[in-house]
Amino acid sequence: RIAALKSGQVDLVNYVPATDYASMQKDKSVDTFVADSVYILNVTPNVKETLPKPAKVDGKEIAANPLRDPKVREAMDLAIDRKTLVRVVLEGLGKPANQLMPSNFFGGSTKLAERPYDVNKAKKLLADAGYPKGFELDFHCTNNRLPGDSAVCEALSQMWARAGLKINANALNGTVFFPAQQKGEYSMWMSGWGTLTGEASYTYGSLVHTADPALGLGAFNKQGYSNAEVDKLLQEGSKTMDDPKRRALFEKVTELSMNDRALIPTVQLQTIWAAKKDMLTIPVRMDQETLAYEIKPKR
Numbered sequence: 001r002i003a004a005l006k007s008g009q010v011d012l013v014n015y016v017p018a019t020d021y022a023s024m025q026k027d028k029s030v031d032t033f034v035a036d037s038v039y040i041l042n043v044t045p046n047v048k049e050t051l052p053k054p055a056k057v058d059g060k061e062i063a064a065n066p067l068r069d070p071k072v073r074e075a076m077d078l079a080i081d082r083k084t085l086v087r088v089v090l091e092g093l094g095k096p097a098n099q100l101m102p103s104n105f106f107g108g109s110t111k112l113a114e115r116p117y118d119v120n121k122a123k124k125l126l127a128d129a130g131y132p133k134g135f136e137l138d139f140h141c142t143n144n145r146l147p148g149d150s151a152v153c154e155a156l157s158q159m160w161a162r163a164g165l166k167i168n169a170n171a172l173n174g175t176v177f178f179p180a181q182q183k184g185e186y187s188m189w190m191s192g193w194g195t196l197t198g199e200a201s202y203t204y205g206s207l208v209h210t211a212d213p214a215l216g217l218g219a220f221n222k223q224g225y226s227n228a229e230v231d232k233l234l235q236e237g238s239k240t241m242d243d244p245k246r247r248a249l250f251e252k253v254t255e256l257s258m259n260d261r262a263l264i265p266t267v268q269l270q271t272i273w274a275a276k277k278d279m280l281t282i283p284v285r286m287d288q289e290t291l292a293y294e295i296k297p298k299r
Helices: 002-007 018-026 070-078 082-089 119-128 149-162 174-182 200-207 228-238 243-260
Strands: 012-014 030-045 094-096 136-142 166-172 188-194 264-276
Touching: 030 070, 030 149, 070 119, 070 264, 082 094, 082 149, 082 264, 136 149, 136 174, 149 166, 149 188, 149 264, 166 174, 174 188, 200 228, 200 243, 228 243
Parallel strands: 136 166, 136 188
Antiparallel strands: 012 264, 030 188, 030 264, 094 264
């Protein structure tokens, strides 16, 4: 695509992979336009009583599910170096994430602090939880759905290794990953989620509300997370017509579920458009759409 862009065969390229973007940054014949996207790569720990494939300690399977312990989930969160994920793995095309959707969306929280990186504290928490030598667990991700998903998957496995964990990363094609994930076959997984509606009930109602087909909530909660207060707030918010009140309810949902680490957000991805140098002005859009009538000639 870069060759076609430079040769003049095309004037515009949308959604450039991170590896291409690194080359474009050095290419003086190309203008790039970057915007935050709605997509965030989230790690989902399975907190059901029994894992589909047991964890191992010292090479032996154990009956307990370590991910049910909040200390373990916090340790895994602390072992993630989000700034390195952005700077090195995504080559600058992202931002560290601390919640499941951008904080300026309806119901996002500005009270949540940036997620710290602290391997030593992670090791201590694992020891406190009864895993001084760590444990072994399989970890599944997509490898072709969003830019950088497989690279982030591999990097996370290496970061957790620094805390003493053996996390076996398996990056799969989406056609394999999603059916198995929906069947509950994974102990821990990562995929991207985009809040396309711009508000919290779409995301948190799908991912963290207790799975409840009768209510139509928790449709993508395959990890077994359940918090009665979160459920109550989501249900109340869905029928509250007053915008400020509804926003406050959803903000509380965000804070409770993120402090619980119902899912562990890692990075928010960015979208890139490109055009030949000094040819076009392209308005960047968070929804990632490319609307021809918005593109203007630069000269």
